[in-house]
Each structure stands twice: as C-alpha cells, then as structure tokens.
Amino acid sequence: MDILLSYPQIQQLIIIKLLFFVLLVFGIIAIYKKMRPSIFLIVFGGLTALGYAALVHGTQLSFWGLKGDEITIAAMYQGFAYKGMFSDFAYSYLPAFYPALFFQIIAIFGRFMHLNGVQMAKVGTAVTFAFFPIMMYAVQAWYWKDEKKKVAPVAWMLGVLLVFMLIPWASNINKPYELVSGVGVILWSVFLARDIYYARMNWKRVLVYGCSGGVLFLLFYFWFALAALGVAIFHLFNNKKTRLKDYALFAFVGSIVLAIGSIFLLPLIQSYYLYGSENWQLGLFTIEGIATSIPLFSLSLSGLVAFVGLLSLIIYRKVMYIRILLSLFVAGNLWQIMGMVMVLFFASPMQEAKGFLFFNTPILALAAAYALAQWYLLLEKKKWKHITQKNVGLCALLLFVPTSIFGTFADDENVLGIYERSIHNKADIVELLDFFGDTVTATPKMMVSGLPELHAFLTYDDVLYFNQHNSHPAAQFSETYYMLNSIAEEKNIDKAFDMLYSYDKTKDIDYFVLYAKEDAGYPLIFDLDDFPGTLRGDTIWFSKELFESSYFIEIYRSERYAIFTYANNVQNEENVVK
Incomplete structure (x- = not known):
C-alpha cells in the first residue's frame, strides 16, 4: 500500500521519528548518570504521549477510522459528557451497563473543553500514555518500600517497559x-x-x-x-x-x-x-x-x-x-x-x-x-571485562527504543494509513451536525439509518442501537428488533403508522434520520449475532410511502439523507422545509 502524505503530515512523522532519538539520547544519559528509573519513566511517558499526539494530530476520526468498537467507545465518552454521568450512551432511561469510571473522568474534562467523543477518546489515550508508566512504577515502589533489595527499582521499571513492549x-x-x-x-x-x-x-x-x-x-x-x-x-x-x-x-x-x-x-x-x-x-x-x-x-x-x-x-x-x-x-x-x-x-x-x-x-x-x-x-557480583551493568543497560536500551510508539510502529503502512482513513469525517455526518447544531437543545430520540458514527459527535437516544452485542441488556434488543421488523413489513400505511405510534419505544421518536438514496425504501442497518460466525449485517426496510404520508413532515434533506418527524411533533411550521 502506497501512502501519499502531504508536507504537514511528513512534518508530523518527522517529529515522531525525532522523538525516537530524544528518548535514545536521554536513555544513554540516564544510564551514564545513574538516574533514578522513575525519572526515565516520566520522560518515557511524556514523550510517548507527545508522539501519539503528533501521530493523530489533524485527524477527525479514531485510529482505525471510527470502526467497530471505536464507535461504541467514542459514543460512551460523548454520552457521559453531555447526556449524563450515569446514563447509558444509547438509552437515557437506562443506567450505564459498562464500567464507566475511566470514561467519566475523561468526560468531565471533555465537557469543560467542549470536545466530541472522538477527541475525548484521544485525550484518554494520551493521558494514559503520559501517566500510566510512572503510576505503575509508583504503585510497585509503594508496596515494596520495606524491601531492601537493590535490584527492585530495575524490576519495577522493566515491568512497565515490557508491558508496553508486549501489548501491541x-x-x-x-x-x-x-x-x-x-x-x-x-x-x-x-x-x-x-x-x-x-x-x-x-x-x-x-x-x-x-x-x-x-x-x-x-x-x-x-x-x-x-x-x-x-x-x-x-x-x-x-x-x-x-x-x-x-x-x-x-x-x-x-x-x-x-x-x-x-x-x-x-x-x-x-x-x-x-x-x-x-x-x-x-x-x-x-x-x-x-x-x-x-x-x-x-x-x-x-x-x-x-x-x-x-x-x-x-x-x-x-x-x-x-x-x-x-x-x-x-x-x-x-x-x-x-x-x-x-x-x-x-x-x-x-x-x-x-x-x-x-x-x-x-x-x-x-x-x-x-x-x-x-x-x-x-x-x-561477576567481574567480566566487557559484560557490565552499564553495557547491558545500553544494549537493552537499543533493543527497547525501536519498540516504542515512535519506533517501528510509526513506520508501519497500516499505521500511516491513519492519514487516509481518519483524516476527514464523513460528509453526511458533517452536514447532519450542521443541521442539528442549530436545532437540538436537548437529548432527542432518533431512528438513524446507516450512520452509527453519528453517536461519536452528537448526543441522542437510539430506538435500538445498531450493534446487538454492545446494546444494553435491559434494552431488550430482540423484542425491539422484532417489532421494528413487523412494522416495516406492514403494507397498509395506516396500520403501519398505528403500530409505530403506539409502540412505547417508537411513539416518542423526535427525528427519523433516513438514508434517502435507495429506491427500495429507507434502510435501518444492524450488526446481529451470527453464531457460529461473528456478525452479520441485516437491514430493515421502511417504505417511503409511510414517511411521505400526512403522518410525517420532512424537516431536512441533503443529497443522501432526509429527516422526518411526526406531524404531531411540529410546533413551529417555520421549521418545516417546504
């Protein structure tokens, strides 16, 4: 894969590679000056966070382009920051079902700085890289403080560095x-x-x-x-x-x-x-x-x-x-x-x-x-001429530094692909954010087709979260999925609307954000369990005739998406797109 980088991106990459030499030189100085291991870990953490920041600078999406678990992770940051510290990211009426403390801490900062979910995820990673090395060392030092073993600080430092070496x-x-x-x-x-x-x-x-x-x-x-x-x-x-x-x-x-x-x-x-x-x-x-x-x-x-x-x-x-x-x-x-x-x-x-x-x-x-x-x-204890602690330390440093984030990792083509897959947000999401940024003042309930990434940038409640495995257990995914499918299969428009408007999970929908480029109708796309496989995509098709009826009013349309609301929801006809 050939990666074509712009000059600013090349500059970012050079900064990352220069940090490689900064860590190497500092490590050599630390060995010769016999600095405390804690000082090296503080510098290592700071440089690692700086290298990561340089790597993702200018990207609008997560590391892999906001795919898979990245969507849910960013959605959790977004939800905790702007929906509520103890609410599920997809359903406000439910509590968080995923251990939330890490996300909540970062979300407090993110809300104060007006960051979106993707940006908060990057902050969480950078903060971890900066402070986790010295914290892991400090915890070990605190526990073993009564142990009078000279080798202990070396073991504590190596434990930290080897964790980063072994985990990708x-x-x-x-x-x-x-x-x-x-x-x-x-x-x-x-x-x-x-x-x-x-x-x-x-x-x-x-x-x-x-x-x-x-x-x-x-x-x-x-x-x-x-x-x-x-x-x-x-x-x-x-x-x-x-x-x-x-x-x-x-x-x-x-x-x-x-x-x-x-x-x-x-x-x-x-x-x-x-x-x-x-x-x-x-x-x-x-x-x-x-x-x-x-x-x-x-x-x-x-x-x-x-x-x-x-x-x-x-x-x-x-x-x-x-x-x-x-x-x-x-x-x-x-x-x-x-x-x-x-x-x-x-x-x-x-x-x-x-x-x-x-x-x-x-x-x-x-x-x-x-x-x-x-x-x-x-x-x-041994008196070998060339095999000294200093020489071994230098060799270990030369082996370790290339495994750091600014070593061979930053040279990998898949990593450099971040400047293609993550540099820009989807045009559809940008357009929808422009619309909702001037419209939404509270957490709306929405039915969205084919844009789960929207959760990373906009706070809203789902009728049903797109990923079956990441949906709250108390949301009863199967029941809701069955009802949505039954409504979509109903050919009579009046009956379909009655089913939609009477079902407790769909009657209070504020916005239907629907992909409008398919002749077959408006799709709702889900990732479903497919044991013994992994996941399979499945689509529920709602007829266009249903949303073109008098029961709904179109309030927005772009090249690819249309937004509808129940006619009963419209309080101000000036907001209606004629």
Missing part, C-alpha cells in the same frame, strides 16, 4: 482503560494474596485494598473474575494450609470492593429487574477466541521477552510473588478452557480469549522483568 500499540491506543485496569488488578491481586499469606494484614491495609479494588472494579470489573480464579488456584496448590482467617480477610476486602462497585451495580441490577435482561455482550464468537495464544513462539523480540516471562514463571515459581503471578496466568488460560467447554456443549460463547491481551500478557511482562532484574544483579 494499536490495542493500547484503542482501549487504554483495559490496559490500566488489567495491570492494576494484577498488581492488586498479587499484593493482596501475598499480604494475606504472610499475615501482614491490618485494618488499614484492608481498607486500602477494599477501596483501591473498588476503584479498579469501576474501571473494568471483568478482571476480577480472572483474579478470583487465580487466587483460588493459588490456595488450591499452596503448601501452607489456608486458615479460616484468610478466607475472612478475602471476604471482607471483597465486600468493600462490592460496596464501592454498587455505585455501578445497583442501578444496573434494578434495570434488569424492571425491564429484564438479554445479555449479548459475552455472546460474540470468533475463531481467534479458541486459538492457542502463545506469543513466545513468535520470532520477534517481544516473543523472546514473553518466553523469558514464561521461563521465569517456571524457574522462580517458589518465590511467592512469581507463584501468585503463575496462578493468575493459569486463570487466564482456564477461562479460555471454560469458554471452549461452553461453546462445545451449550453453543454459548463467553469471550474465551479475553484474558490474554490485557491480563496474561502483562503477567508475562512482570515475570520477565523479575527474571531479567535478577540476572542483571548477577553482573554486579
């Missing part, structure tokens, strides 16, 4: 909240299990673990399922008999976590009680989900590091820190096995591979960091 940059860019929460839950689980094992718990630590766990739960609760499995495995194969007091401590910490998590859970449970639940989120099946995930077999530097991590889990398994990491690592694989059994016997997927990218991969990084730090310490 594109994944970190798209889902920084999973990176932060995944690593956070791993460290939280290791520290908690270790403190309980060594009987170091007191009321202060119980409160710290409970409150910090509650925050992590609000960031992304799924990891706690893997953490619970991992801790259970740890105690199952532990030589020391688990005391009743240990179970009580886990239960007490867990109760605090759930108490804080109830901010999210209670409204969600209430919505399930009131409206029922139809959970499609875990139902997405992909062949990759049952594939054997062994990154250490890839012929690459990251594959070698992952292999070192696996060796570390085996060789140092008698070290309590590594033993707990090993238990958590097994939990990620056990989750896949459980998922495969569910598919095999019940045809019920459960995101089998969810535990790999942001859970097992950081575990390998932390385990590799421990082993490399131990081997690094040996160099101080």
Whole structure:
C-alpha cells in the first residue's frame, strides 16, 4: 500500500521519528548518570504521549477510522459528557451497563473543553500514555518500600517497559482503560494474596485494598473474575494450609470492593429487574477466541521477552510473588478452557480469549522483568571485562527504543494509513451536525439509518442501537428488533403508522434520520449475532410511502439523507422545509 502524505503530515512523522532519538539520547544519559528509573519513566511517558499526539494530530476520526468498537467507545465518552454521568450512551432511561469510571473522568474534562467523543477518546489515550508508566512504577515502589533489595527499582521499571513492549500499540491506543485496569488488578491481586499469606494484614491495609479494588472494579470489573480464579488456584496448590482467617480477610476486602462497585451495580441490577435482561455482550464468537495464544513462539523480540516471562514463571515459581503471578496466568488460560467447554456443549460463547491481551500478557511482562532484574544483579557480583551493568543497560536500551510508539510502529503502512482513513469525517455526518447544531437543545430520540458514527459527535437516544452485542441488556434488543421488523413489513400505511405510534419505544421518536438514496425504501442497518460466525449485517426496510404520508413532515434533506418527524411533533411550521 502506497501512502501519499502531504508536507504537514511528513512534518508530523518527522517529529515522531525525532522523538525516537530524544528518548535514545536521554536513555544513554540516564544510564551514564545513574538516574533514578522513575525519572526515565516520566520522560518515557511524556514523550510517548507527545508522539501519539503528533501521530493523530489533524485527524477527525479514531485510529482505525471510527470502526467497530471505536464507535461504541467514542459514543460512551460523548454520552457521559453531555447526556449524563450515569446514563447509558444509547438509552437515557437506562443506567450505564459498562464500567464507566475511566470514561467519566475523561468526560468531565471533555465537557469543560467542549470536545466530541472522538477527541475525548484521544485525550484518554494520551493521558494514559503520559501517566500510566510512572503510576505503575509508583504503585510497585509503594508496596515494596520495606524491601531492601537493590535490584527492585530495575524490576519495577522493566515491568512497565515490557508491558508496553508486549501489548501491541494499536490495542493500547484503542482501549487504554483495559490496559490500566488489567495491570492494576494484577498488581492488586498479587499484593493482596501475598499480604494475606504472610499475615501482614491490618485494618488499614484492608481498607486500602477494599477501596483501591473498588476503584479498579469501576474501571473494568471483568478482571476480577480472572483474579478470583487465580487466587483460588493459588490456595488450591499452596503448601501452607489456608486458615479460616484468610478466607475472612478475602471476604471482607471483597465486600468493600462490592460496596464501592454498587455505585455501578445497583442501578444496573434494578434495570434488569424492571425491564429484564438479554445479555449479548459475552455472546460474540470468533475463531481467534479458541486459538492457542502463545506469543513466545513468535520470532520477534517481544516473543523472546514473553518466553523469558514464561521461563521465569517456571524457574522462580517458589518465590511467592512469581507463584501468585503463575496462578493468575493459569486463570487466564482456564477461562479460555471454560469458554471452549461452553461453546462445545451449550453453543454459548463467553469471550474465551479475553484474558490474554490485557491480563496474561502483562503477567508475562512482570515475570520477565523479575527474571531479567535478577540476572542483571548477577553482573554486579561477576567481574567480566566487557559484560557490565552499564553495557547491558545500553544494549537493552537499543533493543527497547525501536519498540516504542515512535519506533517501528510509526513506520508501519497500516499505521500511516491513519492519514487516509481518519483524516476527514464523513460528509453526511458533517452536514447532519450542521443541521442539528442549530436545532437540538436537548437529548432527542432518533431512528438513524446507516450512520452509527453519528453517536461519536452528537448526543441522542437510539430506538435500538445498531450493534446487538454492545446494546444494553435491559434494552431488550430482540423484542425491539422484532417489532421494528413487523412494522416495516406492514403494507397498509395506516396500520403501519398505528403500530409505530403506539409502540412505547417508537411513539416518542423526535427525528427519523433516513438514508434517502435507495429506491427500495429507507434502510435501518444492524450488526446481529451470527453464531457460529461473528456478525452479520441485516437491514430493515421502511417504505417511503409511510414517511411521505400526512403522518410525517420532512424537516431536512441533503443529497443522501432526509429527516422526518411526526406531524404531531411540529410546533413551529417555520421549521418545516417546504
């Protein structure tokens, strides 16, 4: 693929590549000056955020052009900023069903700065790149502050850097909240299990673990399922008999976590009680989900590091820190096995591979960091002429810097394709935003055909969100989809309108934003579950005769889209397009 860049884009790329040399030079200085690892991580985080900002500068869409999950992610930022901090992004009457804390924090800033959902997503990624490295280091330093081991700071720093080396940059860019929460839950689980094992718990630590766990739960609760499995495995194969007091401590910490998590859970449970639940989120099946995930077999530097991590889990398994990491690592694989059994016997997927990218991969990084730090310490005891800590540090720096965001990642043609796929918004969306920007003063309810990306820029309620797997479970996707299909199939215009205007989810629609270039009618396009496939597109066709009847009034038309409203909704005939 040949990428034709403009001169300003070439300038941006050069800035990114210059940051490569800035990090390299600073790293060399840091090694010779024996700077604290924390200083290097602060600089690394700042330069990474700056490199990402340079990469996406001037783009109006997300990294992959606002595709797939990017639409829902941007919609969530948009919804939390302008619809309500505790409302679902697609349905105002429902609470958020996705852990929202990360999105809410960024949304507060986004609302203040009048950013749209795509811009807020970019801010969230940049903030993560800037502060996550030093925060991950600081958490480890805080926990191990009483450990008088000289190698510890090296291990903490390597753990941070190897996490970024092993997890693909594109994944970190798209889902920084999973990176932060995944690593956070791993460290939280290791520290908690270790403190309980060594009987170091007191009321202060119980409160710290409970409150910090509650925050992590609000960031992304799924990891706690893997953490619970991992801790259970740890105690199952532990030589020391688990005391009743240990179970009580886990239960007490867990109760605090759930108490804080109830901010999210209670409204969600209430919505399930009131409206029922139809959970499609875990139902997405992909062949990759049952594939054997062994990154250490890839012929690459990251594959070698992952292999070192696996060796570390085996060789140092008698070290309590590594033993707990090993238990958590097994939990990620056990989750896949459980998922495969569910598919095999019940045809019920459960995101089998969810535990790999942001859970097992950081575990390998932390385990590799421990082993490399131990081997690094040996160099101080050995008196080899050329193999010194300084020389090893320089070689490690030369290996690491090319794996940074401004290394080979920025040279990839798929990455550079951002300047084609993401540079401009769709003309249809721009035109509709121009119209709604002067018209909408509250959160309207809309039926939109074929433009799910509109959610990233405009705050509105859906009749039915386009993606079955990302639609709120309490929205009862199947029931609403069936009703819309029944209305569309009704040939009698009067009956069709009566059905539309009497159904509780369609009678209060403010705007029908419909694609108007098809002779067959006005399409509503959905992504539906297609087990054993992944997704299939499906279209519900509404007749043009229905909207051309006296029941509706056209208030806007562009080259490709028309906007209708119920005739009863029109209060001011001056707004009607003649």
